[in-house]
């Protein structure tokens with residue numbers, strides 16, 4: 296016997312017996328709506344739902360995305376799986392029916408249902424019933440959340456009410472996540488535009504900010520840096536020399552040796568850089584990287600003369616990769632050093648210029664770098680990095 300229907304749910308406002316769990320679920324979701332990781336949010340929702348109504352699976356498909364996120368109850372916990380190539384609008388699929396109707400689809404006996412096709416995992420996991428709820432953002436349908444049950448039997452209106460709550464929370468989380476990603480993309484474009492401005496002023500540094508950023512990320516990953524700290528590093532590394540905008544082009548591009556006075560002017564660029572980005576809220580955490588990327592581990596750097604761990608960790612990372620990239624690039628006053636010469640100088644600078652732990656990790660990583668540079672004779676000044 297076929298049992299499937301489109302229902303208007305959420306009208307039944309009665310609370311199921313396990314009301315503390317429901318309250319906890321709602322409290323939980325409010326706090327994590329700003330998360331970029333919709334998968335983690337769904338995992339927490341699945342666990343909360345499981346304690347309320349014993350669900351066995353939960354899937355999320357987004358319109359226009361071919362991957363589907365599936366959580367399946369195995370033993371005591373939900374295992375996360377990505378189903379690749381899943382198309383939400385398969386003509387005979389149950390998902391399309393739910394989306395076209397714009398209302399939840401309830402199927403209480405999947406084996407007896409002949410109108411729709413189901414993903415292969417439904418049989419594999421022994422799911423017998425499902426509730427598919429369209430995710431709506433404003434007037435736009437953005438995807439579908441499906442709850443799976445291994446047991447068969449009637450699904451009560453209370454259960455449907457809870458699932459509708461989960462769907463609306465998920466829709467909000469997906470939308471937040473998409474907005475945050477867009478915002479982040481805009482931030483990166485802003486940083487890229489600012490970084491490009493440095494290269495107009497100082498053409499010898501073409502590509503320098505980008506390479507420093509790439510090396511810094513690769514090095515930081517080896518220390519387990521991730522998430523917002525990694526974003527800070529990306530911004531700070533890309534903009535570490537932004538203060539050169541405020542330095543005279545005559546000094547920046549001078550082919551010969553700088554006078555002491557000119558060098559004092561160059562040394563102002565970290566402070567100028569920090570001042571420039573201090574007007575931009577989202578760059579707040581990157582300020583210390585810009586200001587302190589010329590500090591030395593032995594305390595003889597500038598502008599603050601910080602030493603050891605007084606120097607912010609991310610600034611210590613940028614310091615090493617900045618030195619490496621600057622050395623292996625041509626400058627108006629010298630040709631590029633070779634890869635090997637630059638690594639040797641980093642080795643020699645351990646404990647003086649550089650944090651030993653970070654410099655050693657960079658040397659270990661250096662086999663991954665394939666940067667080629669022209670060999671250079673000894674005795675070239677390297678003080679103007």
Ligand SMILES: [Fe+2]
Pocket residue numbers: 535536564588589680
């Ligand atoms: Fe610099």
